[in-house]
Amino acid sequence: MGDGLIASSDGRVVSTGSNLILSIYAIHNNPQYYPDPQVWNPYNFDEDKVAQRPNHAFIPFATGLRQCIGNKFAMISMKVFISKILQNFKLTTDQTEFQFDYYLIVRCRNGYHIKFEERSKEKRSDT
Numbered sequence: 001m002g003d004g005l006i007a008s009s010d011g012r013v014v015s016t017g018s019n020l021i022l023s024i025y026a027i028h029n030n031p032q033y034y035p036d037p038q039v040w041n042p043y044n045f046d047e048d049k050v051a052q053r054p055n056h057a058f059i060p061f062a063t064g065l066r067q068c069i070g071n072k073f074a075m076i077s078m079k080v081f082i083s084k085i086l087q088n089f090k091l092t093t094d095q096t097e098f099q100f101d102y103y104l105i106v107r108c109r110n111g112y113h114i115k116f117e118e119r120s121k122e123k124r125s126d127t
């Protein structure tokens, strides 16, 4: 490879110093790795499924030197937050249509219509 050019493992070539824009959304919606990508399917993250994909097929916190420094903090906070909500409320929705706006993160245009029903104290697992 000549000066000022970099080749990727699949043969693509770019000039050194180029600015590349990476669409994390497009990666996470690639049907090659996520069949029917718009369908919520937690089994996509079974150990064997993860092992079949390239390392960088799921990068919500980016990757490399400039990856998110809040990765672990964000994951722990979300788990604590979700488990506290689910301990105390039953969540249901009638919403079937979603329209999204694509910024740095994806946002639902009309919000999520979720009904929170407080669980009775005696049914909570922690009491």
Ligand code: HEM
Pocket: 060, 061, 062, 065, 066, 067, 068, 069, 070, 071, 073, 074
């Ligand atoms: C679900 C939550 C989060 C997601 C999905 C997320 C995602 C990301 C992504 C994709 C980047 C790379 C952006 C780019 O390359 O242009 C990034 C960078 C960054 N994130 Fe997060 N982030 C989250 C939470 C947090 C939290 C909680 C903190 C701080 C406590 C944080 C601090 C940072 C910082 C400082 C950078 C810039 C790192 C650098 O440029 O060297 N993030 N994040």
